[in-house]
Amino acid sequence: MSNSLVYARHPEFNSIEQTCWRLTYEGGSAFIRKYLQRHALEINEVWKERGTLTYNPAFAKEAIDEFVRAINQRMEDVRRIGGSEEYLQACEGLLNGIDYKSDSMNAFMGTEVIGELLAMGKVGVYIDNHKINGATIADVKGHPYLYTYKCEDILNWAYNEQQKLTAVLLQDHKQVMSEDHKLPIGLEITYRYIYLNDNKVTIEILDDTGTVITTEGLNIDTIPFVIIELRQSLLKDVADYQIALMNLASSDFYYAWASNFPIYTEQYNPMALERFSELRENDNPPDSEASLDPDELHPASDTQNRKPDTTEIQVGIKTGRRYPLGTERPGFIHPSPEPMEAAMKKEAQLRQEIRELVQLAITNLEPTRTSAESKGKDQESGVESGLSQIGRLLNSAEDRIAIIWHKYKGQTTVTVTKYPEKYSLKTDGDRRRDSEELQKLQNAVPSRSFQRQVGVEIVRAMFDGKRTQDELAIMINEVLTSKVPTADPEIMRSDSEAGFVGDATASEGRGYLPGEAKKASIDHAARLARIKEAQTSTEDSSNNNAGARGVVDESGTPNKDAENEKTKSQDGNKDKGGRGKAAAYK
Numbered sequence: 309m310s311n312s313l314v315y316a317r318h319p320e321f322n323s324i325e326q327t328c329w330r331l332t333y334e335g336g337s338a339f340i341r342k343y344l345q346r347h348a349l350e351i352n353e354v355w356k357e358r359g360t361l362t363y364n365p366a367f368a369k370e371a372i373d374e375f376v377r378a379i380n381q382r383m384e385d386v387r388r389i390g391g392s393e394e395y396l397q398a399c400e401g402l403l404n405g406i407d408y409k410s411d412s413m414n415a416f417m418g419t420e421v422i423g424e425l426l427a428m429g430k431v432g433v434y435i436d437n438h439k440i441n442g443a444t445i446a447d448v449k450g451h452p453y454l455y456t457y458k459c460e461d462i463l464n465w466a467y468n469e470q471q472k473l474t475a476v477l478l479q480d481h482k483q484v485m486s487e488d489h490k491l492p493i494g495l496e497i498t499y500r501y502i503y504l505n506d507n508k509v510t511i512e513i514l515d516d517t518g519t520v521i522t523t524e525g526l527n528i529d530t531i532p533f534v535i536i537e538l539r540q541s542l543l544k545d546v547a548d549y550q551i552a553l554m555n556l557a558s559s560d561f562y563y564a565w566a567s568n569f570p571i572y573t574e575q576y577n578p579m580a581l582e583r584f585s586e587l588r589e590n591d592n593p594p595d596s597e598a599s600l601d602p603d604e605l606h607p608a609s610d611t612q613n614r615k616p617d618t619t620e621i622q623v624g625i626k627t628g629r630r631y632p633l634g635t636e637r638p639g640f641i642h643p644s645p646e647p648m649e650a651a652m653k654k655e656a657q658l659r660q661e662i663r664e665l666v667q668l669a670i671t672n673l674e675p676t677r678t679s680a681e682s683k684g685k686d687q688e689s690g691v692e693s694g695l696s697q698i699g700r701l702l703n704s705a706e707d708r709i710a711i712i713w714h715k716y717k718g719q720t721t722v723t724v725t726k727y728p729e730k731y732s733l734k735t736d737g738d739r740r741r742d743s744e745e746l747q748k749l750q751n752a753v754p755s756r757s758f759q760r761q762v763g764v765e766i767v768r769a770m771f772d773g774k775r776t777q778d779e780l781a782i783m784i785n786e787v788l789t790s791k792v793p794t795a796d797p798e799i800m801r802s803d804s805e806a807g808f809v810g811d812a813t814a815s816e817g818r819g820y821l822p823g824e825a826k827k828a829s830i831d832h833a834a835r836l837a838r839i840k841e842a843q844t845s846t847e848d849s850s851n852n853n854a855g856a857r858g859v860v861d862e863s864g865t866p867n868k869d870a871e872n873e874k875t876k877s878q879d880g881n882k883d884k885g886g887r888g889k890a891a892a893y894k
Contacts, residue, residue: 333427362558368550371666391723429541432457475503570640670694695731703727742769
């Protein structure tokens with residue numbers, strides 16, 4: 309093996325672009341130091357001062373993280389079925405977790421993989437295993453575990469015709485421990501060369517000269533490394549925007565900061581100052597008879613022994629200044645705000661374009677597979693289609709991880725992973741607004757099929773991308789088999805009172821169990837009897853208005869009963885206050 313192996317790089321490996329994407333996504337002072345540009349006319353003092361004030365407007369990172377959050381929100385819907393019980397427990401975060409840091413598989417993918425994949429376009433997952441202490445796999449203590457490699461550390465790779473990884477060169481950053489082995493004091497770079505040899509895995513650890521340090525063989529036929537890769541980083545076109553935005557924001561901020569210290573101005577007579585300078589050169593004191601006429605220095609006619617002021621003046625927004633009578637008042641001037649206003653508009657445009665470019669990059673991830681199953685999925689469009697493609701890519705990566713994990717254990721039955729099929733960027737507020745608009749249309753057409761389909765669309769608007777497809781199917785089936793066209797409580801109540809629908813149908817349409825209407829009818833009758841008994845007068849039981857007594861169901865004119873009750877209460881013969889018209893009852 310040649311010592312030049314550790315220096316060999318894959319033709320697609322591009323460290324310059326990767327560095328740019330990394331700094332753009334991670335931001336901080338390293339990004340500023342690398343990409344802040346000095347203006348050609350900028351003096352050194354201003355350049356240094358502006359550099360200390362510069363900040364990174366990390367809109368590119370936020371644009372990426374928006375999609376990271378959208379995918380992470382659906383990770384709870386990932387299903388893992390069958391295979392090793394130990395693997396399933398590790399995926400749940402048990403048995404020290406999938407990475408021996410107590411993380412679940414969802415947490416590992418969400419924190420270590422998804423953000424790295426979207427920002428850098430590539431990430432590697434290494435499936436490692438504890439050393440075998442005995443003669444068989446059963447002697448291994450613990451379970452396989454995962455950790456990631458950044459794309460900058462995946463230096464070279466090769467696949468065969470079946471797209472199986474046959475060799476990979478990785479860069480490791482090993483901690484150098486202190487002499488007492490208690491604390492790390494630095495990092496040492498080594499290289500891990502993994503390749504298939506007679507269908508078995510061989511791992512060589514090399515130093516920076518290419519010298520082999522150790523060699524190890526694995527009793528599996530698959531390299532325990534999974535490369536997850538997009539067609540390109542989502543930052544490929546966005547990074548330059550972020551650099552331009554940072555430089556523009558730096559200039560604007562310094563412009564605004566420096567403009568808060570206006571420039572002091574004061575009129576003077578240049579001819580008088582010139583003559584005064586000549587006198588000074590001849591050692592003629594300014595208070596002698598040869599002194600200048602004060603009017604030559606100051607245009608005012610007032611001559612109260614004014615002399616040319618050659619002392620330095622303290623100026624500033626908190627410092628006062630006297631000026632002679634008849635002269636113009638000294639003042640402050642400031643730069644025009646128009647250049648900064650134009651720059652701020654450009655900044656706003658750049659921020660919007662950064663988000664649009666990331667969305668466009670997601671959209672361009674739409675797959676081009678042609679299998680029957682894929683064609684159905686490829687009907688999705690736009691950003692949601694790109695997110696679904698990322699979900700399928702993660703699903704495939706997890707399947708490969710599970711295969712290698714089970715190979716370490718010598719198990720042939722592998723866990724099957726199922727990721728959600730749809731992802732959405734809609735907020736809960738967006739979903740509610742969409743469903744409210746659909747609800748307004750539900751009763752606009754006298755068609756039960758139309759009303760049911762609108763109900764289905766309301767279910768999808770509220771929960772598509774938030775609930776599993778099985779849960780959605782249950783809700784949609786309930787809508788399609790419902791006995792009523794709407795669940796609006798006001799419509800249901802008014803239809804029931806008008807006699808358009810029976811109690812049993814209205815009750816079930818509102819979501820109550822069958823038979824609940826009959827129970828409610830019995831309870832309602834008992835309640836009416838109690839009200840009637842409590843409010844009926846024992847002195848004049850023959851003249852009780854049921855509607856006025858709260859038992860409206862026993863009155864044919866409940867509103868009239870209340871009016872009669874009010875009229876009787878206002879009878880003049882009964883109320884000596886003069887209210888009512890007693891003559892009407894005589």
